Amino acid sequence: MSVAVRLVAGALCLVSASGTGLAEPCHTDVPKSAVGLGDFVSWERHFEPGKSRRVPAENARYVRVLFRQRDQSDAAWTLRIRDGEGRPIQSITSRAVGAAPFWTRRLYADTIEIVVESEASVAPVESLFFQVMLENPLTFYSTKGPKPDWSDVYDRVDDAGGIVEEFEKRQAESVGMFITAEGNNLDGVAAWTCSGVLIADRPDLLFLTNDHCGGLSEPRWSSSVCEGNGIVDFSWDGDAVSRQHQCRKVVTRSSDLDLALLRLAPAASDDAAPLPASFAMNVNEGEPIAVIHHPSSETKKISRNCVARIADVSETVNEVNDFAYDCDTEAGSSGAPVFNVEGNVVGIHHTGHEKTAAGQCDGLNKAVRLDRIRQFLQEAGVDP
Template sequence: MIRDQAGHLIAQIERSDFATAGATVWTGRLEASSITLSLRRGDAQTELEIRAAIADAGSADGSEAFSLQGKEATWRSVYPTTSILERETAETVGILVDNTYAEPPESSPDSRASWCCSGVMVGSDLFLTNWHCAGPKQRWDGEVLQNAVIDLAWEKSSVRRQFSATDVVAKDVELDYAILRVRQAIGLKGGRTIFPARISRDPLIEFEPVSLIHHASCRPKLISDKCRVQSTMRHAWTDPQGTSGKYPELTHDCDSEPGASGGPIFDAKGRLIAIHHLGHQKVASAMCPADRVNKAVKISAIMAHVRETKPGVADELGW
C-alpha cells in the first residue's frame, strides 16, 4: 500500500504485478511530496525495495532559448479549454519520463540520467515518440523500456491515465521515431479505453495553420497554436546535405523546447500530420547551415516505413 503524507491511499501494488522473483516495477505518477509504503499479507520471504525514483522538480525558470520565434514563448496551457476538438485531440498526447544509469566517474557509481519527451497514442496501446527519446545512450534497451513511464494526463486531471512500456514494435533512426507497446501502470486504475489520434491522409500544404501539443521542459500539457507549416519538403536529419533525394520531414514555426520532442503536430481539423523532433540550428557547421525553423517527421513517411518493415504492426494500426 502506498500512501501520501496525509495517509491517503494513492496506489496499491499486488503480488501478481511482479512476474518474477526479484522483479522491478514502476508505479504511475504519485502526486505527493512524500510517500510511505506498508506491506500487507506478506510472509517471511517477502521483501520490497525502492530501487529508484524520479522526482518532478517543477517548471523551469522561464529561460527558454531552444526554438522560439520571439523572445517569449507563445504556447499556452491546454486547460481550461472549451473546444471539444482541442480537448479530444489533446487527450491523445502524453509525456514520457525515463531514466537510466549514466556513465559516471567511479566516485558516483549510482548516478542516473533522467529526461522527458512528448508523444501521441496512435493505437489503443501504441505510443509514438521520437527514436532519440531513448535517452543519452540512444538505444531502446531493456533498462530504458523498463523505466519508461507514460502519462496522458500530466495536466492536473483527476483521472489517472498512466502507462508503462513493454516493447518497441517499430523504430527507425533516419525517421527518428519509435512506437512503444504500453500497458496500464502498476498500482493505478482509471482512464479505461484510449482513443488514438486521427491521422490525415491529405497532401501537406505550405503555410497551413497547425498546432503542436507537447510537454516542453517537462511542463504540464501545452499547446503552441499560433504557427504554420513552413516547408513540406525537408531532408532527413541523418542526411543534412539532402543528397539522398528523400524528403521525409517538414518545417514549422511552432514554439518548442526540450521535452517537446515527439510532440504531435495537428492540422486545423485535429488530425496528426507529423511529430516534432528538432529545433533551430543556431550555430552553423560544415554539415548544417544555421536556421530558425523547427523540424518534424511526416506521419506519412513513418506509416510507409512501418508498412515496409513491420506489416503486422501496420495492419494492427490500419496503416
C-alpha cells in the same frame, strides 16, 4: 549509497536525424543541455512485512517509487502507501504485478509512508528508486520570441494564444509524456522526458515518438529505458485520473527517420488509454498547423498561430524526410504530433532551430513527413 542526479527534460531533443548530418543548434543566452526538474534517487530497500518506511522527500510536486517483486517470494502481498496524515493514497497487490519493475502512481504528498502486508517469511517486495519532481524553470531556444507562443491545453487562465477549443482538447488526449531513466548507483542515473502520440489501441496500445528519446547515442533503447523505467503519462495535467502506461516493448525504430514505436500496457487497472489520433495526408505550404506537446516537461501545451514551410526552406531541412514549420517548441517536445486544422496528424516533431553553414539561425522547427511515417508504420505491420 544513494545517488541523486538532476532529472533532465528532453536533453535529446537537440539531436538532428537529417540525412545531411548533425546541424548545430542556434546559440542563445540559455544553456542547450536541458531543464532540471528534480531528483532521481537510488533507494534500494527490502520491505519486510509489517514494517513501514518513509520516502525522504519534502517540498515535492509529487513523488513516485519504483518497486519490484523479489524472486524468492511466492506469498501474496499488498503494498499500501499513505500520506503524512495517514490517508491511503495507493494500494498495490501481488496479483496486479508481474516480474518486471513497477512504478507507483504520482503521489501528491510531501511525506509518503509505505508498508507491505504479507505472511511471507522474507521481504516480498523491494524498492529500487524514487523520483521527486519539483517545479521547474523554463528556458527557451526554439521559439519565435523570448516568450513562447503556446497555451496550456486545460488551464482557462492561461489564454496566451486564445481560448483552447473543445476539439483541440480532444486532440490533446492522445498526446502523452514519455518519462524514463537509465544508469546505476556507481555511474549515476540520467533521466529525461519526451512527447509522443497514441496511434493504435487494438490489438495493442502503440505509441509513436522520436528514436532519439531512447538515449543520447547508440545503442539506444536499452531494456532499462523501455521495459525497466519507461512510463507514458497521458494525463500530465494535475488531474485526478492517472492514465500512466508502462513501456513494454520497442516494436520498431528508425534512426534515419528518428522514429520509434512503443507498445504500452496500463500501469493500473483504472489507467484507461485515450482514443488514438487519426492521420491525414502530407501537409502543404502555408497550411495552418498546431503542435501539442510537453515543452520542458510541463503540462500539455498547444502551439498555434503557425504554418508549414515547404517552399524555399533552409539548408538545414532534409526535405526527403522532413518538413519545416514555425510553431514554438522546446526541449521535451521531441516526438510531439503536428496537427492540421481538422485535428489529424500530419507529422512528428523531432528537432528545433539550427544554424546554417553561414552561421545564421534558420528559425524553423522540423517534423518527420507523414508519408515517411506511414511507410515506417506499414513496414512494422501497422496500418495507420
